[in-house]
Amino acid sequence: MTTSNHSGNKVNFVGYLLDQIEGDRLQSLTTGWRRVAVLLGVAMSVYHVAILGTYPIDPWFFTGMHFFFGSALVFLFVSAKGQLTTGPFVKNITLVDLLLIGISASVAAHIHIDFEGLLDRSGVDPTTVDVWFGVGCILVVLEATRRCAGIGLPFLALLFIFYGLFGDKIPGILGHNGFDFSRLVSFLYSTQGIYGVALNASAVYVFLFLLFGAFLHVCGASKFFIDLAMGTAGRYRGGSAKVSLISSALFGTVSGSSVANVVVDGVMTIPMMKASGFTAARAAAIEAMNSIGGQILPPVMGIAAFLMADILGKPYSDIVVAAIIPAFLYYLAAYCMIDFMAAKHEFKGAPEEGSTSLMNVMRSRGHLLVPLFVLIYFLVVIQVSPTRSVLYAMVALILVSWFRIDTRINLAKFLTALYRGAEGALNIVPTCATAGIVVGILMLTGTAVKVGSIVIAYSFGSTLLALILAMLITLVLGMGVPTVAAYAIAATIAVPALIEFGIPELPAHFFVFYFAVLSHVTPPIALAAYTAATIANASMTTTSFFAFRYCLAGFIAPYLIAYAPSILLIGTWAEVFINTCSASIGVIALAAAIQGWLFGQISWWARLILGLAALSLVAPGFLIDLFGYAIVAILIAGQLLQKNRA
Template sequence: MEIEGKHKRKLTGFHAWVVYFVAVTMSLYQIYFLTLGGIASPWVFRAGHLAFALAIVFLISPAGKKSEKNSFTILDALLAICSMVVFAYIILNLEELIMRAGVSPTKFDVIFGIITILLVLEASRRFFGPVLPLIAAVFLLYSYFGHLIHGRFSIPRYSLQRIVSYSFSTTGIYGIALSTSATYVFLFVLFGSFLNHTGIGDIFMKLSMALAGGVRGGPAKVSAISSALFGSISGSASSNVVTTGAFTIPMMKKIGYPGEFAAAVETTASIGGLFLPPIMGAGGFLMADFLQIPYSSVIKAAVVPAILYYIVLFIIIDFVAMKLELKGLPKSELPKFKDILSNDLYLIFPILVLLYFLLIVRVSPVRAGLWSILACIIVSWFKSETRVGFKRLGNILSEGARMAVNISIATATAGIIVGVLQMTGLGLTFSSTLVYLSETSTFLTLVLAMVVTIVLGMGLPITATYITVAAVVAPALIKIGITPIAAHLFLYFFAAVSGMTPPVCVTAYAAAGVAGEDPFMVGIQSMKLGWAGYLLPFMFVFGNSLLLIGSVQQIVMSIVSALVGAFAIVASLYGYGTIQEPSRRLVIRGLFGVGGLLLLHVGALTNIPGFVLVASAILLSRVRSKEQTNIKTMK
């Protein structure tokens, strides 16, 4: 047996079996408590979830570049054991801990609290690098030394015991963020593992190839479709890039797309999967918990902006393919849609089950996820090569747990930050500062919120970024009159697109590695392709009808306006038609650009002239193209 962890530690033999056992046990622990409800306290459930996640991280992630790569060390094993000891301490002292948390901790509470904080910070450092744990450590230092600061950000003096106890509770590390990871995210990551191992994941690529592979610029459109489907389930844009990009990027380069552009398409498409329903990575579940609304309400609000994002990407891909005169793949290289319908269509049954329970029956995401996993097992038995037996089930449970620990560690570390924000009132202070700034301009406040989120996202995982800004920035946006769901989606969109925003652009780096291109230039190209991801949040904040809020007439008008406006802006940026004269091209692009910008703001005063300008640009372009054709014919 071989198990590969983060940072390329490749375990074999006994060490691989140990990790396999811990990971399978974690999955069984999760399934048991989520199905049978055999849990007395949310604290215990979350503590067990974190203990297993910490143990797995210490066993599969080396402490440094010079650490052992093929086996874990004695220190790694001791850290994993310490994680379990903390779990045992919480179980044995649960009732007393609930009474003492944040108020009157004992000496042992403080000791185990410090151990837990250090374990979380070290696991975060190993898995994500130094930025996230460093930010959490700065917040902890602020809670202890903040009374020395003068002015708006001064806080009361807190003892070490209170700080540690507050962090070591359901208001800190074991708070709502970790609860979301343990309750919802783990289950859907496990669902993704079932999809991968039962052949169901393959149908995404087959359908994408059959639907779009043969059309103009086909491979790039295949990349967009497959990455959207995979990205929504995986919850990680970078891992999605590596998984689907290994196939789609070479295919795009093969038909003539520049490597830089191919990597950017994969980056942009994978980023979009993070806010594409029905799963939306971890963000949708976190949002539902923060806002205390049904998960179906989050899906409903996110669906139109997400689809618009991909429509814009498709239009750009098509314009570039037309400009470069790129064709699709030959029919001989494409799967036949008829064969997919007859041989593989049944594989989408688990996805239909998920949608049915989430959107029609509207049960909890946990029940929907469990029914979907059961559906995966059922359809796997239709063919012997995909059948889930004991061996394959063990591999699925092991992989699912190892794939989920990144969210567990990110949410636990973010819990430290959120705990300090709540204890010190820093979140309220920051929110009141933003509210004060908003008196000048709501738009400038949104720009500041965008910048803060993107900068944080350059150093933090998307989950930790969103949790932090949801605690600090979202309350301020809501106070100035922005609809709560719009405020949270605004922040989540920018937490996602930070992955393709230079100079860091983590997702673009992953795609550049696959394509063999300059990561910074791939990031720049990704921003050009994914400009809708930066503009749509402002559109749905100022026009909630894009979130399906309002009358049917308003919603239809806003969607039509956004679609035509997006097309017009792409036509302005990339050129429309075959006009040869530079002056005429400039005029037509100008008409498209101005018309498109007017249409992005819903309202009769802007929409009517916007539609007129876009229609004029199309008419002028076609008339001139016809004239050019006639001249060529006469010659």
């Protein structure tokens, strides 16, 4: 009887502990399914830390388990209508949900049981069992992506699957011989398709950074970042928007997702901006502009940056170092847009209610910056792998969290962080898998090379036209889909064409990556802007056009990267310095032209000339740069004279 009571107490304690775990979506499930979701999430995090930290296994099996965990959570939380439920007890787990989870589990088991055989047969001589499991895997991938990311990306993947099957029916350059159903399914059910570089980057790199962000969150880092930004910039003109800029940059160092950045940061900064006089649409647009920059900002850039490192075969630290100046240019452009707007409309500093001094902020929670410095040290200075670097940073965070009671990671917070790390991967895992379908078929059919040749043909020998076409391809692919999917597909199609025009490999990839990020503020489907508009109760269309306009100054950087690779710290220090100065002046000038304000109001004709001068600073050639400098200098002198007379 005593043993029975003891066992019952253990069960009750475990149940109680599971119920203490907090998550954004847990309240949508009944108690039993909530505990299942928590166990799955915690198991996913423990599995990744254990495998990546101690006992590495074959990438195919590892990504297979990664996808199982991610897809299972999608089917638990997201209804068949594609709606993430948030209210209490509104998600009913259906037989279809359980069937899809079962298929996902059986696929992972099949890879584990017949791993060596699958390696030998993949895409060459698949068995009937291989094909059936492959079909099940594809269905699960497409349905999970449809539920969490909408119909756009799965529809694109389906089009490519049909293209792979019936390419022999298509005339012209895009036609191909067509592939047998069994061979195509087997190819996609491999590391060349679904389990390719995108899903591998999600499993090996991205997940641990999401977990690190979850640990920061349970320590109260979100409030710390806002307070730090408020203490730094809140009292200046347009202070609330500048607080958003700084806090979004800090969130971006650990989130790597523009939409997630908007959600976490925007709920605090958008109301603050509205209280300072910004309209709802402008406040939402500023938040979207600030948040997408997190994917460009080192040390934890967007998910696509890890994929770029994998594709290029370079250490992630090389990508981080190369991104320093492009990130600086983006945030310089964003700061100027905010400052000129605030001066033009006479927006004051952020409301002082509830704010605290920078010294007090650092005294109370400054120790939470230590793990970020640990991450940068291992990642950039001594160039340890991203996996090891973030694991060391997590250990440092757990240790320093005990410096103060309110940041201390106890058992409940520890388990909450493990769960929230998995919850953060909900949208990422399926979209990376679906991107693998599209990229796999592009490579299998040779279509990537063919589209690249079309880009070359319609550029008529002009590097500028080739860059514009690559930009348009990337922006269109990025409408309504996650950045990693847009980058993965665009890099396969557009980068080879840019390399043909003599643009080095790293700048070509950065060009595409940059515009994949900017696609989230590009109408008509701007994910980051739409998310911010929802928080601000603003028009999605108006917000997306404002966000696009505010980000226009940032459009200079990718072209400068293509024409002057020294922006990526490639070349001599003299080249780096000169081109960075040109780019900085160009960015400031374009921001002033867009806002119609520098040291005072700018007339429409002066704005036009200033915009042309800014663009000339991007174009290669000493004389063109000299022209740009001269025009900017003349307009600045005129503005200062006008200001002194007033």
